Amino acid sequence: MLTVKNMTLRFGELIANNNVNMEIPDNKIVALIGPNGAGKTTCFNCISGVYTPNEGDIILNDVSIIGKRPCKIHNLGISRTYQIVNLFAEMTVIENVVVAMHDSLKSNFFDSMFHTKKHREEEKAAYERAYELLEFVELQDKAYFEAGSLPYGEQRLLEIVRALAGNPSILLLDEPAAGMNSKEKGDLDIIIKKIMQRMNLSVLMVEHDMDLVMGISDYVYVLNYGKLLAHGTPDEIQQNPDVIEAYLGGDD
Amino acid sequence: MNKTASIVTKDKLGLYAPLAVLILTVPLLLRNFSYGMMFLCFCEIYIIAANGLDVLYGYSGQISFATSAFFGIGSYGSLLIHNYTGLPILFTMIMASIISAAIAMIFAYPVSKLRFAFLSLATISFNYIIFQLVTRSPGGITGDFNGAFTDQMSLFGLSLKSYYSFYYFGLVCVILLVAVKNLLVKSRVGRAFLAIKQNHHAAEGMGIDVRKYKVLAFGIYGFYAAFAGAMYVHLVGYISPETVAQQQSVIFMIMILFGGVCSNWGPIVGAVGILLLQEVLGYAEQYQLLAYGILLLIFILFLPGGVVGAAKKLLTRLKNSKGGAVDHANS
Numbered sequence: 110m111l112t113v114k115n116m117t118l119r120f121g122e123l124i125a126n127n128n129v130n131m132e133i134p135d136n137k138i139v140a141l142i143g144p145n146g147a148g149k150t151t152c153f154n155c156i157s158g159v160y161t162p163n164e165g166d167i168i169l170n171d172v173s174i175i176g177k178r179p180c181k182i183h184n185l186g187i188s189r190t191y192q193i194v195n196l197f198a199e200m201t202v203i204e205n206v207v208v209a210m211h212d213s214l215k216s217n218f219f220d221s222m223f224h225t226k227k228h229r230e231e232e233k234a235a236y237e238r239a240y241e242l243l244e245f246v247e248l249q250d251k252a253y254f255e256a257g258s259l260p261y262g263e264q265r266l267l268e269i270v271r272a273l274a275g276n277p278s279i280l281l282l283d284e285p286a287a288g289m290n291s292k293e294k295g296d297l298d299i300i301i302k303k304i305m306q307r308m309n310l311s312v313l314m315v316e317h318d319m320d321l322v323m324g325i326s327d328y329v330y331v332l333n334y335g336k337l338l339a340h341g342t343p344d345e346i347q348q349n350p351d352v353i354e355a356y357l358g359g360d361d
Numbered sequence: 362m363n364k365t366a367s368i369v370t371k372d373k374l375g376l377y378a379p380l381a382v383l384i385l386t387v388p389l390l391l392r393n394f395s396y397g398m399m400f401l402c403f404c405e406i407y408i409i410a411a412n413g414l415d416v417l418y419g420y421s422g423q424i425s426f427a428t429s430a431f432f433g434i435g436s437y438g439s440l441l442i443h444n445y446t447g448l449p450i451l452f453t454m455i456m457a458s459i460i461s462a463a464i465a466m467i468f469a470y471p472v473s474k475l476r477f478a479f480l481s482l483a484t485i486s487f488n489y490i491i492f493q494l495v496t497r498s499p500g501g502i503t504g505d506f507n508g509a510f511t512d513q514m515s516l517f518g519l520s521l522k523s524y525y526s527f528y529y530f531g532l533v534c535v536i537l538l539v540a541v542k543n544l545l546v547k548s549r550v551g552r553a554f555l556a557i558k559q560n561h562h563a564a565e566g567m568g569i570d571v572r573k574y575k576v577l578a579f580g581i582y583g584f585y586a587a588f589a590g591a592m593y594v595h596l597v598g599y600i601s602p603e604t605v606a607q608q609q610s611v612i613f614m615i616m617i618l619f620g621g622v623c624s625n626w627g628p629i630v631g632a633v634g635i636l637l638l639q640e641v642l643g644y645a646e647q648y649q650l651l652a653y654g655i656l657l658l659i660f661i662l663f664l665p666g667g668v669v670g671a672a673k674k675l676l677t678r679l680k681n682s683k684g685g686a687v688d689h690a691n692s
Contacts, residue, residue: 157566183568195566197559208556209567214549218577221548222541228548275568 110134111156111187111279111311116165118155125151126162127335133279138305138312140322142346143332144355149315150192152332153281156313157189158182169279184212188277190268192284192315198257202248202267205256206239209274242270245307246300262293266300273308280304282314286321294318298325323347331355384532388525398524400640402596404633405531406589411616411628412542413585418614419622420546421578422558424477427484428586428613430491433605434461435587436594437495437503440511450515454591458584465583466576473575488607496602508601511594527596534592538585543625545581554578586613615653618660621667630668 113131117124125148133139141149154160156167158179167175174182183189188209197205214235220228243249246266251259256267265285272280285301286294298321305312316322322329323343331338331352339349346352391397410432417423438457443450472483495503503509514521514530521527545551553574556564565571594600603609612635620631638656642649664671 159566178570179565180568180570183566189566191563191566195560195563197556197563199559200555204552208552208564208569211549211553211556212568216549218550221550222545224544224548232549271567 110170111313112166112168113152113156114166114168116152116155116162116167118151118160118162124335126155128165129332129335129337131330131337131340133311133313135278135311136305136309137327138301138314138325140326140329141313141315141332142317142319142322142329143338147332148335149332150283151335153189153283153313153315156182157187157281180212183209183275183277186276186278187281188272188275188279189281190265190272190283190285192287194261194264194268196256196264196267196271198255200256201253202256202259203236203239203243203252205267205271206242206274207235209271210235210239213276239274242273245273245304246270262289265289269300269304273304276308278310280308280310280312282312282316284315284317286316286318294321297321301325388528392525395524398528400636402524402527402531403593404636405528405535406592406596407613407616407632407636408535408629409538409592410586410589410613411620411632412539413582413589414613414617415622415624415628416542416546416554416585417578417582418617419624419627420551420554420558421575422554422561423473423575423578424481424614425484425579425582426481426607426610426614427488427491428582429605429607429609430488431461431465431583431586432590432593432609432613433491433495433600433602434464434583435590436600436604437509438587439591440509440594440600441502444509444511449517450512450595454588454595457591458587461587461590462580462584466580469576469579470572473572473579484610485607488605488610492602492605492607495605503602506602508599510599513598514592514595531592531596534588538588539625539629542581542585546623550574550577612653615657615660617667619656619667621669621671624669624673627667627669634668 111131111133113129116126116129118126129148129152131139131141141152143149151160155162158174158177158181161176165175166173169185169187172185174185174187177185197208200208214231216225216228216231219225240249240252243252246269248263248267248270251263256264259267265288269280269282269285282301286297289297301312301314302325304310314322314326326343328340329343329346330340331346331349333355338355339346339352341349387401388398391401410428414425414428417425435454435457438460439450439453442448442453442456446453448456468487472480475483496505498505514527516530521530546554553564553569556567556569557571557574561571590604593604616631616635617628618631619634620629621627638652639649642652660667666674
């Protein structure tokens with residue numbers, strides 16, 4: 110379980126996140142929505158360690174992770190995807206996944222240097238596991254393609270698989286459906302649910318596609334101008350007058 | 362699957378076996394040409410240093426214009442330890458290399474935050490610091506501008522003074538160090554280096570301690586460069602501070618850009634190629650820098666993969682066109 114307590118982040122005069130409180134229970138899909146510039150990605154960057162909040166606390170399973178570096182937070186079990194595709198473009202698809210297993214591989218420098226039996230066995234197991242993970246999103250046939258050569262939608266799926274490689278307990282998805290066509294979006298719905306059930310983790314998702322958000326989320330938080338505007342089940346959010354005015358309103 | 366694998370190895374054996382025979386018998390062919398043997402010994406030394414730089418620049422993506430500084434730490438380090446303690450040379454060479462690796466890591470710890478242009482500047486400054494230390498050393502222990510003398514290579518009481526015997530010693534060192542590099546870059550360590558080079562934000566986000574691995578890459582680089590330097594000083598028996606000059610560091614960079622990064626053959630082709638060029642241009646010294654400048658521009662602009670990268674591309678293109686033709690015939 111991940112708890113965000115009174116988190117505030119300032120960039121000079123600008124308050125990007127103002128006293129945000131969130132709770133992501135085990136095995137749930139939680140969505141974070143809000144208009145552009147509401148501070149959603151900033152919130153992700155605080156949780157994943159890219160920024161350190163000025164105030165407040167972030168607690169993962171009773172351990173405060175505030176001030177820890179991104180690599181440590183990843184290894185404690187919070188893994189993420191990026192809003193803009195952020196792969197190792199010149200590595201193969203499967204290498205991208207194996208890179209993210211770095212911390213779970215226990216070979217030391219000398220095992221690596223001399224390719225000891227331990228190293229060889231561990232590498233083999235890692236590649237097998239990576240292959241299984243790729244089967245999740247049906248990318249196994251492209252395992253040895255260069256990651257940068259995949260179509261955009263598949264690169265986004267690869268990012269999700271790469272984030273799963275570290276065996277996270279919390280998966281942060283930053284606009285997973287952005288740039289996907291409607292068929293890919295439909296598949297994404299099923300993939301996220303399948304991941305959550307099979308991998309035994311919780312998902313925190315920033316997303317603009319309301320069909321996807323309302324369709325799969327168990328709980329929704331709404332950010333506006335860095336502040337929490339509302340939170341509740343998808344039905345409650347859809348009927349919340351504040352949310353309709355600030356976010357869904359206007360054009361509709 | 363098995364069949365293709367065995368064909369590939371046979372192919373490679375056909376290529377490597379004559380090469381191995383040539384490398385082992387070259388001293389016989391050159392038995393009356395000791396200058397040529399000296400040249401080959403220098404090739405071995407520079408191949409080792411270029412491989413160290415390849416780990417740092419080719420794999421972990423960190424540029425360095427301080428290779429000659431670490432080369433010098435190896436030379437002067439082994440020289441001083443040997444001259445003052447009289448310990449066996451191979452032992453002092455390894456000691457100096459370990460000291461150099463430690464210095465490289467201490468240097469890298471704060472510097473690992475810098476990238477590209479600022480990292481270049483930091484390494485250039487480091488090179489100047491080492492040059493100053495060598496030429497104005499406390500108590501003049503390095504011989505300052507005059508340089509310093511030491512014993513030539515010997516192993517277990519056996520003198521390897523002649524270029525012919527040194528050549529085989531160097532060959533063993535090259536094979537060992539290139540093999541270790543090759544294994545290392547194909548492990549989880551090498552994967553971490555490549556990940557950092559390609560996208561250091563994502564690497565950190567995926568659980569790789571970017572700073573730790575950047576420092577580690579500097580350590581490996583420091584070891585290789587210093588080992589080459591130590592070989593150099595015990596081959597020649599003398600070191601002059603010019604070896605540590607900043608300009609020499611640029612030449613190492615040109616070597617791996619010329620040969621091509623991230624490969625086994627790149628640093629070898631680069632080191633031998635540039636040394637050959639130095640021999641050719643030896644008679645026209647004033648044009649050497651001009652030639653390097655033009656060469657560097659050509660390789661940065663038109664052949665970013667170096668000679669080996671370009672050759673690999675050409676080979677895959679040939680293979681693909683061949684394969685395509687066969688498919689066409691079958692259908």
